[in-house]
Amino acid sequence: MNDLMWIDIIAYVLQFMLIAIAVVVVLQKNNSTIVLLVVAFSLVVSGLYVINHAPDVAIAEVAIGAAIIPLIYVISISRQREFIVLDRAMDDFIISNNDFTGIGYVLLKRFTDYYHLELNICNDPGLCSWEAGPDKVICEKTNVDLIVSRDEEKGVYQLKGKESSLLMTKLAQMAEDYDDIEVHTFTERGFGE
Amino acid sequence: MSRKIILVAALGILFVMFFLSMEEMEDLFKNDAKLYFFEHGLDDTGSSNLITAILLDYRLFDSLFEAGILLVAVSGVIWISRHDFEERNAHFMLDKYKTPELFVTLSRFVFPLLLMLGFFIILNGHLTPGGGFQGGAVVATAILLLYYINLERKTDISLIVAVVKFAYLGIVLTASISLITRGEIFTNFMAVDAPTMSKYIYIIALDILIGINVALCLWAIFTAFLKEGR
Amino acid sequence: MNPVLTFIVVLIGLYGLATSKNIIKSVFCVTIIESGVILLFLNFANYEGGAIPIVSEDVAAIVDPLPHALMITTIVIGSAVTALALIICIKVFHHYGSTEWAQILRREDVK
Numbered sequence: 001m002n003d004l005m006w007i008d009i010i011a012y013v014l015q016f017m018l019i020a021i022a023v024v025v026v027l028q029k030n031n032s033t034i035v036l037l038v039v040a041f042s043l044v045v046s047g048l049y050v051i052n053h054a055p056d057v058a059i060a061e062v063a064i065g066a067a068i069i070p071l072i073y074v075i076s077i078s079r080q081r082e083f084i085v086l087d088r089a090m091d092d093f094i095i096s097n098n099d100f101t102g103i104g105y106v107l108l109k110r111f112t113d114y115y116h117l118e119l120n121i122c123n124d125p126g127l128c129s130w131e132a133g134p135d136k137v138i139c140e141k142t143n144v145d146l147i148v149s150r151d152e153e154k155g156v157y158q159l160k161g162k163e164s165s166l167l168m169t170k171l172a173q174m175a176e177d178y179d180d181i182e183v184h185t186f187t188e189r190g191f192g193e
Numbered sequence: 194m195s196r197k198i199i200l201v202a203a204l205g206i207l208f209v210m211f212f213l214s215m216e217e218m219e220d221l222f223k224n225d226a227k228l229y230f231f232e233h234g235l236d237d238t239g240s241s242n243l244i245t246a247i248l249l250d251y252r253l254f255d256s257l258f259e260a261g262i263l264l265v266a267v268s269g270v271i272w273i274s275r276h277d278f279e280e281r282n283a284h285f286m287l288d289k290y291k292t293p294e295l296f297v298t299l300s301r302f303v304f305p306l307l308l309m310l311g312f313f314i315i316l317n318g319h320l321t322p323g324g325g326f327q328g329g330a331v332v333a334t335a336i337l338l339l340y341y342i343n344l345e346r347k348t349d350i351s352l353i354v355a356v357v358k359f360a361y362l363g364i365v366l367t368a369s370i371s372l373i374t375r376g377e378i379f380t381n382f383m384a385v386d387a388p389t390m391s392k393y394i395y396i397i398a399l400d401i402l403i404g405i406n407v408a409l410c411l412w413a414i415f416t417a418f419l420k421e422g423r
Numbered sequence: 424m425n426p427v428l429t430f431i432v433v434l435i436g437l438y439g440l441a442t443s444k445n446i447i448k449s450v451f452c453v454t455i456i457e458s459g460v461i462l463l464f465l466n467f468a469n470y471e472g473g474a475i476p477i478v479s480e481d482v483a484a485i486v487d488p489l490p491h492a493l494m495i496t497t498i499v500i501g502s503a504v505t506a507l508a509l510i511i512c513i514k515v516f517h518h519y520g521s522t523e524w525a526q527i528l529r530r531e532d533v534k
Contacts, residue, residue, distance in 0.1 A: 012425070012428075015425065015428040015429065016428070018428075018429075018432055018462075019428065019431055019432055019435065022432050022435040022436060022439075022455055022459075023435060025439065025451060025452070025455060026435055026436075026438060026439035026442075026443075026452070031445065031447050031448065031451075034448065034451050038451060038454060038455075041455065041458065042458070045458045045461075045462060048462055048465075049461075049462070049465060052462070052465040052466060052468070052469040052486075053465075053469055053473055053474065053475050053476075053486045054465050054468075054469075054475075054486075054491045054494070055322035055475060056242075056244045056322045056323065056324065056327060056491055056495060057461065057465065057491055057494050057495055057498065059314065059322060059323055059327040059330075059331070060326055060327045060330060060495050060498045060499065061458075061461075061498055063327060063330035063331045063333075063334055064330045064411075064498055064499070064502045065454075065458070065498070065502075067334040067337060068330070068333060068334065068337065068411055068414075068415060068502060069454070069502060069505055071337065071415055071418070072414070072415060072418045072505070072506055072509050073447070073450075073451075073509065075418045075419065075421065075509075076418070076421075076447065076509040076510070076512055076513050077447060079421060079513050079516065080447075080512075080513070080516045080522055145517070145520075162517075162518065162520075164518050164519055164520075164530075165518070165519060165520030166519055166520040166521045166526055166530075167520035167521075168520070197442070200438065200441050200442070201438070204434050204437060204438060207434065207437075208430065208431075208434060211427075211430050212427065215426060215427070218426075218467055219426070219467055221467050222467055222468040222486075222487040222489070222490055223470065223487075226487065226489065227476075227485060227486065227487040227488065227489075230476070230485075230487075230488055230489075231476075231478065231484075231485050234478060235478045241477050241478045241479065242476070242477050243476040243477065243478065243485070243488040244476060244488045244491045244492050244495070246488075247488055247489060247492040248492050248495065248496075252492065255492070255493070255496055256496075259496045259499060259500060262500055262503060263499060263500070263503050266503035266504070266506060266507055267503075269507050269510075270506055270507060270510050273507075273510050273511060273514060274510050274513070274514075320477075321477075322475070322477070324495075326495050326496075326499050327495070330499070407499065410503075411502070414502075414503070414506045417510070418506070418509075418510070421510070421513055
C-alpha cells in the first residue's frame with residue numbers, strides 16, 4: 001500500500017511538471033530554448049508511460065523523442081539563423097587588407113545584424129569557377145541566398161538574390177546609399193514546382 | 194484580443210465535453226478483449242510480450258503500412274532536400290561546429306554499448322519490452338553518434354534507400370509465407386499446434402527485418418537533414 | 424494518473440498551435456499534442472492492479488496491450504511527420520526569407 005502511494009505522488013508531480021513545461025513552451029519566444037524544453041518534455045512523458053505500465057512505448061519515446069527529433073529541430077533552427085553569401089567577385093569588395101573590412105562586408109554585416117542573422121560568406125572555388133552557370137541556376141540548386149559578382153563594363157558590384165525573399169527588399173533599401181552597388185532580383189520557379 | 198477570447202472559450206467547451214464523456218472513455222479498454230490476449234496470446238503467436246504479438250501477428254497490417262509510411266516519408270524528405278551539387282558547400286560549416294573533445298571520447302565509449310542495447314532490444318522482442326521499432330530507433334541513435342565522432346563522414350543515401358526497399362520486400366514476403374504453410378496470409382508460418390520455441394523463428398526474423406527498416410529510414414532522414422545543415 | 428490533467432496538456436498544445444507566430448513553433452506544438460494524446464490513451468488503458476502486458480506465471484491480470492501497440496505506431500509515424508514538416512520549413516525560409524506566418528501570408532503571390 002505504501003509503495004502504491006509513492007507511485008501516485010510521483011505520477012502527479014510528473015503530470016504537473018508536464019503542464020508547466022507545456023505552458024513555458026507556448027509562452028517562450030526563443031526557438032533554441034524550446035528545443036531543450038521539448039527534450040525535457042519527452043523524458044518526463046516517457047517516465048509517465050512507464051508508470052502507466054507501458055515500457056515498450058517508453059523505449060520508443062526515449063529513443064526517438066530525445067535523440068533524433070531534437071537533432072532535426074536544431075538543424076532546421078540553425079539553418080534559419082544564417083545568411084549564405086557566395087562571393088564570386090574575388091577582389092577587395094569583401095576582404096580588403098586580409099581582413100573583413102571591405103565596403104560590401106560592412107553593408108552585409110549591417111543588414112544581417114538588422115535581422116539577427118549570422119553572416120556566412122563562402123567562396124567555394126568549385127562553385128565560383130563553375131562556368132556553365134547563370135547565377136540563377138546556382139541559387140536554385142544550392143542553399144546560397146545571395147551572390148556577389150562584379151560587372152566589368154559598368155564597374156559596379158551586383159548583389160543577386162531571389163525575388164520571392166522578403167530580405168531582398170530591405171537589402172535594396174540599404175544599398176541605395178552606395179553608388180557602386182546594384183541589387184538585382186530574379187524570379188525563382190515557384191515553391192514546389 | 195477578441196479572437197483569443199473566442200479561442201479560450203472554444204477550448205473550454207472542448208474541456209467540458211471531455212469531462213462529461215470521460216466516464217464512458219474510461220470503459221474503452223476495460224472490456225474482456227485483454228483477457229483473450231492474456232489467455233491465448235502465447236499459444237497463438239509464440240510471443241510472451243503481447244505488444245509484439247499484436248504488432249507482428251494479430252495486427253500485422255498496421256506494422257506493414259507503418260514501415261511503408263516511413264519509407265514514403267524518407268522519399269519525401271530526400272525529394273524536397275535534393276541538391277544537384279553533392280555536398281559542394283559542405284566545408285565551411287565544419288570548423289564552426291567542431292565537437293568538443295570530451296564529447297567525441299565519450300561517444301566512442303558509448304557507441305558500441307548503445308548498438309548492443311539496440312540489438313538486444315530487437316532480438317528479445319518476444320520476451321522483454323521492445324521489438325523491431327524500438328530497437329531500430331535505438332540503433333539509429335547509435336549510428337547518429339558516428340557523425341559526432343567523424344564529422345566528415347560521407348553517406349550514400351541512395352544505397353540506404355535501396356537496402357530499405359529490399360528490407361520492406363523481405364517483411365512482406367516473410368509475412369506471406371503463411372499463405373502456403375497455413376492457408377491464411379499475414380500470420381505466423383509455423384503450424385498452430387507447433388511448440389512455442391519454433392514459433393520464435395518467425396517473430397525474430399520479422400523483428401530483425403523491421404528493425405533494419407526503421408533504423409535505416411531514420412538514418413536516411415537525419416543524413417538528409419545533416420546535409421541540409423552544412 | 425488523472426486523464427483530466429493529461430487533457431489539459433493537449434489543450435495547451437492546441438492553444439499554442441492556434442496562437443503561434445512562427446512556423447517551427449507550430450511544429451513544436453504538434454509534437455506536444457501528439458505526446459499528450461498518447462499519454463491519454465495509456466491513461467485510459469491503465470487500471471489499478473494491472474501489470475505490464477507480458478505473459479508469465481506470476482501475473483494475474485494485465486493492462487490492455489492493444490492501445491500500446493497502436494501508440495508505438497503513432498510515435499514512429501509522428502517522427503516521420505515532424506521530419507517532413509521541418510524540411511518544408513527550411514525550404515520555406517530559403518524561398519521567402521522568413522518563417523513568420525504573418526509575413527509570409529501578407530505577400531501577394533502566396534494567395
